[in-house]
Amino acid sequence: MKRITxxxxxxxxxxxxxxxxxxxxSGVTNPIIRFSNGEELWAYLNxxxxxxxxxxxxxxxxxxxxxxxxxxxxxDVLKRIKQxxxxxxxxxxxxxxxxxxREIQKCYxxxxxxxxxxxxxxxQFAETLRRLGLFxxxxxx
Amino acid sequence: xxxxxxxxxxxxxxxxxxxxxxxxKSYYPELQQRILELEHTNELLRTEMDARAALDRxxxxxxxxxxxxxxxxxxxxLFCEAERNSExxxxxxxxxxxxxxxxxCFGISSDSIKNTRLSESPLNRGLPHLSDLELISRGLLxxxxxxRSSKKKIFRVSIVPLQKDQLTVVATDxxxxxxxxxxxxxxxxxxxxxxxxxSHDLRSPLVNIQGFSxxxxxxxxxxxxxxxxxxxxxxxxxxVLAVLNKEMPKALxxxxxxxxxxxxxxxxxxxxxxxxxxxxxxRKVNMLSLFSQIVGEFSYQIEQAGAQVSQGNVLSCxxxxxxxxxxxxxxxxxxxxxxHPDRACEIILESxxxxxxxxxxxxxxxxxxxxxxxxxxxxxxxxxxxxxPASGEGLGLSIVKRIADKHNGxxxxxSTEGLGSTFYVELPAExxxxxxxxx
Numbered sequence: 231m232k233r234i235t236x237x238x239x240x241x242x243x244x245x246x247x248x249x250x251x252x253x254x255x256s257g258v259t260n261p262i263i264r265f266s267n268g269e270e271l272w273a274y275l276n277x278x279x280x281x282x283x284x285x286x287x288x289x290x291x292x293x294x295x296x297x298x299x300x301x302x303x304x305x306d307v308l309k310r311i312k313q314x315x316x317x318x319x320x321x322x323x324x325x326x327x328x329x330x331x332r333e334i335q336k337c338y339x340x341x342x343x344x345x346x347x348x349x350x351x352x353x354q355f356a357e358t359l360r361r362l363g364l365f366x367x368x369x370x371x
Numbered sequence: 372x373x374x375x376x377x378x379x380x381x382x383x384x385x386x387x388x389x390x391x392x393x394x395x396k397s398y399y400p401e402l403q404q405r406i407l408e409l410e411h412t413n414e415l416l417r418t419e420m421d422a423r424a425a426l427d428r429x430x431x432x433x434x435x436x437x438x439x440x441x442x443x444x445x446x447x448x449l450f451c452e453a454e455r456n457s458e459x460x461x462x463x464x465x466x467x468x469x470x471x472x473x474x475x476c477f478g479i480s481s482d483s484i485k486n487t488r489l490s491e492s493p494l495n496r497g498l499p500h501l502s503d504l505e506l507i508s509r510g511l512l513x514x515x516x517x518x519r520s521s522k523k524k525i526f527r528v529s530i531v532p533l534q535k536d537q538l539t540v541v542a543t544d545x546x547x548x549x550x551x552x553x554x555x556x557x558x559x560x561x562x563x564x565x566x567x568x569x570s571h572d573l574r575s576p577l578v579n580i581q582g583f584s585x586x587x588x589x590x591x592x593x594x595x596x597x598x599x600x601x602x603x604x605x606x607x608x609x610x611v612l613a614v615l616n617k618e619m620p621k622a623l624x625x626x627x628x629x630x631x632x633x634x635x636x637x638x639x640x641x642x643x644x645x646x647x648x649x650x651x652x653x654r655k656v657n658m659l660s661l662f663s664q665i666v667g668e669f670s671y672q673i674e675q676a677g678a679q680v681s682q683g684n685v686l687s688c689x690x691x692x693x694x695x696x697x698x699x700x701x702x703x704x705x706x707x708x709x710x711h712p713d714r715a716c717e718i719i720l721e722s723x724x725x726x727x728x729x730x731x732x733x734x735x736x737x738x739x740x741x742x743x744x745x746x747x748x749x750x751x752x753x754x755x756x757x758x759x760p761a762s763g764e765g766l767g768l769s770i771v772k773r774i775a776d777k778h779n780g781x782x783x784x785x786s787t788e789g790l791g792s793t794f795y796v797e798l799p800a801e802x803x804x805x806x807x808x809x810x
Binding site for chain 1: 567570571574575578579581582583586625629754755756757758
């Protein structure tokens, strides 16, 4: 089975660390990379990142995206990913502090696969992964 | 002589006692009957006359009431009559009579309004189609709608039938109402934005405080367990030391850092809300000297940046001096903060007069503002790049907007990314009553 890389894109260091910890505690042993904003993630996905070696062809990703980020926010990068024939198949889970229904609707309209509010309840998060058919590829408890 | 006329002549002679002699007495009851009938008719006529007089009186009262209404109502009333061409085909409606409210509103006398075609009147934009107007004049339809006149006035209009080929147009000037509505909508949007900030920006540090406090709880569990255990292996002591010296202090730093961040956010919200609550003291403000004062206060930053600040034509305006001091300090501060690293910073302060207002320009040659941020930069706490060392609390521009609002003014900008920005602030050139809606 293909090993999926988890990418956390989150501008808040504390949040990023808590998400990583939560994933690890729920049994995720997949490689985890973190970016601080949409611009960095976009550059990485397009092989234009200066700091991180580019992705390998056929490498699969699970993207965890914050919404409010500087430079390029989560909505903007989500839109680009879902419009790119190359990237659109990667599942995207929005992770954000707002539960504003309009925001949630907007994310689903742009094609996100799931929307989770922070603080993340990782027992439910496993359920989200199961729903997306990713459970076996991600959680190896 | 026709028989009918003969009969009447005979009857007349009978009544007055002529004709067949000495028969007068025998006709007397007939005469009496006739007199009674006449008296009854007379009575009926009198009652009817009284009723007419009463009706006349009430009609007069009604007319007086209607005239008073027509003359004094703030609603515009236009009585219109159909205009037909020689073939009898309806071509338009002409205003036959209009009330003083209409003259006041249109700024022309009722004589000048008279005979104006409806299609050429100030209410011509958005009127129903002529065929619909015809249906109304035939009593088959009535119409309600909103009409925006060429003079930027907004009317709520009803058109109802009167008599055949006639219409009544009743219009309410709702321009002021609409303006208040727009203001309310803007305020509402601002409030929504505040709520959004409260829900997102304030929650964000809480997520950290909660998460890292949970971690601290886990660490205390580990420590308690090891403590109860007594003797520790080397590996276990290393774990205890790592928790005590590294993990716990780190978690505490995150918790305290986020508490501080929340405190800053809450202070910021309070600062904004205070700016909103102050009742401005409106006086004439000499902006030339206010600008000089602000530039003086920034002298250190100006020197550090090697910036050139120059003043052109700076007109005076009316406003609250300390609020305007804050407004322009924020803008000049921004111009210095967001200067371009590759060229000497230049800031030009100027103004021009426009429709009872003075528009101030703060022009810089700094980094400019990308188009995609244009909608958000006025939002409270919004920062284009929070990681930049120049980045503040995200309050400056939202305070600028609030202060301009309080002066019935406006603030906006034009910018080209990489070349610089010009911020404009429009303030009253004449004394005014400051809005006190937020007391």
